[in-house]
Amino acid sequence: MFSIEKIIRPHLLGLKPYSSARDEFEGEASVYLDANENNLGSLAGGVDYNRYPDPYQKTIKEKLAKLKGVKSEQIFIGNGSDEAIDLLVRLVCEPGQDEVLLLPPTYGMYEVSANIHNVGIQRVPLDSRFQPVFEKIAEKQTERTKILFLCSPNNPTGNILEPATVEKLIQSFNGLVVVDEAYIDFTVSPSWSTRLEEFPNLVVLQTLSKAWGMAGLRLGMAFASPQIISLLNKIKPPYNVNVVTQELVSNALDKTAQLHDMLEVIVQERTRVMDQFESLSLIEKVYPSDANFVLVQVPNANELYAYLLERGVVVRNRSTQPGCANCLRITIGTPEENDHLLDSLKAYSAQVTTK
Template sequence: MFSIQTFIRPHLLSLKPYSSARDEFEGEASVYLDANENNLGSLAGGVDYNRYPDPYQKTIKEKLSKLKGVRPEQIFIGNGSDEAIDLLVRLVCEPGKDEVLLLPPTYGMYEVSANIHHIGIQRVPLDEHFQPVFEKIAEKQTERTKILFLCSPNNPTGNSLAPNTVEKLIRSFNGLVVVDEAYIDFTDTPSWSTRLDEFPNLVVLQTLSKAWGMAGLRLGMAFASPEIIGFLNKIKPPYNINAVTQELVSEALDKTAQLGDMLDVIIQERTRLMEAFATLPLMEKVYPSDANFVLVQVPNANDLYGYLLKRGVVVRNRSTQPGCANCVRITVGTPPENDHLLEALQTYAAQNSA
């Protein structure tokens, strides 16, 4: 049976976390003289911002608990999901000794975080359908392999990973399995967060940057056992989510009906783009997508990227990623933005077929 206690870096087990003023006093008072705040107010638009924010984001967690079907003690809130990735690496990986396992092509911050902390990296490429190969992954794990990162729906390919394979990996992997679900809202695939109680080694990442349209606020979530969440809270900075973000996110979480309307538009536009791409001769392959972007393969990704840039359209050239030769990742825009993109692609196709 997996026990996070055996994976935590030994010196962190006994770490005494920083105790902030808001840790030591919760409640209401008429005069606050405990946190060295400026009691005269704030120059940032209101007196509220002169006070430190809730270090554990209790209001947001209560709302997320109802929305996601998990308990508040199973939720970690980070400055983007990148903070959770960084903290997980720091929590269980000894620099210069341990390693993480990645399945390229995948989200680049897993590798960056490992490199920052001098953690080894093992790689098992996804297959030709961008799916994990269980046997090859199992062969790569050693006693030094502490985290397996899975991105589903995957970035930059857009597809969801096969649930049966993901479950086999969670059950068999002797370490943390982190399933990054940044794009989960754009698919009907159930979140792995609904199965946290089955798998003590499972961590699920989500974000408000994509479907919720709050990339500029930088708020990500990790869902895991209360024990894992407790350790993440122990090693995080004391006030990692600012007051403005907490206020705006709390308001946004009450607008699930509007979220549904936005998702409908994005998914409809994704379908429209994919159907249009399929008719263009320059598109050698249009990959299936469960995200808010579409990966396409073209004869010359560098040339297409440069052409679109001259037309005022910025896409992402993913040609350097394993298995993505001459591939371009195109985010689903607004209907007028997508009209502009398609007109540019049609012109480019006509010019290159002459």
């Protein structure tokens, strides 16, 4: 049986977290003289901003619990999901001793966080279909392998990882299995957050940066057992999500109808753009996508990337990633932006053909 006590860094078990003013007093009062705030107001233009925010984002968690079908105590809120990634590494990995397991090509912050904390990295590349190979992953795991990071839909490839393989990995892995679902809203596949009760070592990451269109507000979520969430709250900074973000996010979470409308447009545009890609001779391969971007393989990614820049179009060159030679990652934009992209690709194709 998995037990977080067996893999947490031992000194953190007895850690006494910082106790903020808002931890020690909850409720309503007429005069607040406990947190050394500026009671005259705020130069930011709103009197609310002179007060510290709710350190545990209770209002947002209540709304997310209903929206995601989980309990409030199963939710951690962070300054982007990158904060949750950093805290998870910090929670269970001893610097200079432990390691994490990555499946490239994948999201780069897992490696960055491990490097920041002097944590070792083992890598098992995805196969030619960008799917995990269970046997190779099992061979790499040791008693020092504390976290397996899975990205599904995967970044930069866009595909969902096969659920049967993911489940097998969660069941067999001795440490935390972190499934990063930043792009889950763009697919019909169910979230792994619906299965938290089955797997005590499962952590699911999501974000409001993608489908919800709030990248600038920096709010990410981790879903896990109440015990893991409690430990993350124990080691996080006391006020890690600011007042403005909490207010705007709380209001946005009431607008699920508008979210569905935006998702419908993006998914329709993804289909249209991918169909157009398939018809262009310069694009050698269009990879399947369950995200709001498409990975394509072209004869010369560097040359096409530079050409698109000249036309005012910025995409992401992923050619240096394992298995992604001459690949560009292209975000699905507005219909007008997508038209400009497609026109640029057609112009480039015509230019290459006439050479």
